[in-house]
Amino acid sequence: MQEMTYSQAINAALREEMKRDNTVYLLGEDVGVFGGCFGVTTGLIQEFGPERVLDTPISETAIVGSAVGAAAAGLRPVPEIMFMDFMTVCLDEFFNQAAKMRYMFGGKAKVPITLRTVCGAGLGAAAQHSQSLEAWFTHMPGVKVVMPSTPADAKGLLVSSIRDDNPVIFIEHKMLYGVSGEVPEGEYAIPLGQADIKREGKDVTVVATSLMVHRALAAAETLAAEGVELEVVDPRTLMPFDKETVLKSVEKTGRLVIVHEAVKTGGFGGEIAAIVAEEGFDSLDAPIKRVAAPFAPVPFSPPLEAAYVPGEEKIIEAVKEIL
């Protein structure tokens, strides 16, 4: 094991996969000489040269459009969209082209794109640079959605994403880049569609994603002192979604709280709640609770932003409501 930040883990995964497979290449705004807006691709242009680390013009459409073509032609592009909020610009390329191609050509075409992008509030970057839009992409048959919460998960899941022959949107959280954690030595991959129980408990299941995993763990620590044991489940990938692990956990605890940073309305929490209501109804001893951002744009003001993003207290409150 080695200590590594989330950002370093992603960088390491990119380096390893680029070394392993020379069809893997990076492209995006400032990913080369500048090393990426958040420094994630630092050093890669020096190591692999400008042909495999492409600094592109400011055109999301061009970034994703060219990647789709390259992927169809046999390369494994890893485009970066600097802020997830800008995905709207290139949505047609991703949604109508990348996501549909393999299906429409009867499986004859592969589209191995891993689109790295960044979600989340916390930097005071306001309503157009802070959103968590993962739910949109879970609504696109043909796309896999990955949301790692720890350095180890980020590395292992990125490796699997790059090796996957389907379009994957790999959503990093800007507030997690500096978070350190233990990362296994050497090459490893974490299969997509496998949830991880980050803390075991018997009283309430808390399903949390990305940054919210850390908030849920903090809540679990606080509640443990009061004798309430939370089981924190991190799905890690929303598509495919490991419903078995969640259902099994709810069968054990009888209670479910879902936490995500995206707005509650139309959020992926609704999907998880529906799965449990449909398939785990008899396990439930209390109504399912969702803890999420209010249905509003992310505020710019730091105090308002802090109030907007779900925190430990809101999770504790929700747990107590159903105990």
Place this chain on the structure above:
Amino acid sequence: MANIVLMPKLGLTMKKGRIYGWLKNEGDRVELGEPLLEVMTEKVNIKVESPFAGVLYKILCAKGTTLPISTPIAVMAEAGDDEAALEAAVSKARAALEEALAGAGKEEGRKKEVKAVKPFVVFTGDRKVSPRAAKLARKEGVDIGLISGSGPGGRVVEEDVRAYLEQLQGNESCQTMPIDGMRAVIAERMSGSRKQAAHVTVMEEVDVTALRDVRSQLNALDDSGKIKFSYTDLLVKFVAEALTEYQMVNSCSSESEIILPSSVNIGVAVALENGLVVPNIKNAQRLNLEQISAKVKDLAARARNNELDPEDIEGGTFTISNLGMFGAEGFTPIINRPETAILGVGTMRAKPDLAGGKLVKRYFMTLSLSFDHRIIDGSLAAEFLSRLKEMLEDPHPWFGLQSQYSEELLISAGGNKSPQQIRKAYQNGIDKLMETAPDVVMGFSTLTEGIFFDDGAVSRLDKELIAVALSVCIKCEYCIAAHVYKAMELGATPEQVLEAANVAVFFGGGAALAYTSTLVQDCIEAFGKN
């Protein structure tokens, strides 16, 4: 030596006082008897004279604080006291002050432990049930309609179903215990007595208001506060006295004989964890109250520790069984054979009582006398019980005491509020006003100061009598209650108060007459005994 100044008790009923202001500053020299501070009680301000001579070293409680009596409020230094000793005295006094304040709070906070209530299920109908609970109930074949829910909004959750199942299982396997040892003895003696003796029980409600007064007076006699007479002690004493007058009730019997013992040996039933024993007090008729009290305590303690000797239990001639502490009103005790009578003591309760057209608060207790009708006739038993009642209701002469009990009038003859209630309402009102508008209360006090609270050309008593007359004249019931009380506290006779009121009638006419004939007379009666 450092001296600690306490909040003084400035009147019989004073429980707490408010520091209206300090008349000396820290560091001032104070002579013995020199005014040190002003304390506000009820309505009046009183200048408190210094109980010590010396230097006012430390004021512990600032102006405006309200404190229970006997709480430390200041520390005074004598010449030659060193700093360290004074500081030690200050911290000691502070600790006592805090303890007193904490104790005052604790008294209020002390409540009987309340058992949690799990509401009964009334209807089988709609009930919120969690899916998990419903599934478990289906699996176990339990009717969910019978289970009360403890989840949010009263929803039946898994835990409720499990608890219900456990309860059902618990009912199925009951616990069995052998009837042996003490239980076997009790069983044999109780059923034996029931079979043998012809049990009849007579009951009487006894007014124990006076007995309460006697008990508190007797308990106050001992300065150390160590001797505390219980009602059981008093009952033993009076029952022993009554039994010497009614020897038949003190008798024992066999199948063919009635034995009249020469001594009165009163048994007191002591409840133990798994049974009861009845040790008796030998020759109770010859013991004084202190001896009886000591004996009762000794026997009860040894009974609980299983240390009684056979002679403690043998030879009883009469038994007292007190279930009052458990709230029992009256009951039919079983005679402790071969005795022929037993007295059951019920709980003491305050009840409104109609006395002379007034509704007053008094305390009652029910005595139940079971007797063996083979030996004792009903008329004799009733007579004995009435005699006991008579003694208990007028206990003062037996101890050479005077009644200090002042009647708590609930509704006076005119059907109005009692003088005590009027006074209390006024005092409470002043207390509340002191919180919200201290300036008004302080201002009023300052206004009357000097004119009212000292003897001048007119004595304080005469001033109060003038105030009585004025109160009647302006027809203010609160003023009447306050000033009649004060006048009588200062030693006014009922005649003086009435005459003052009658002067007001001369000026005030019919309305003043109405107040004099009702409230003034009620006040004289109510406050006269204090």
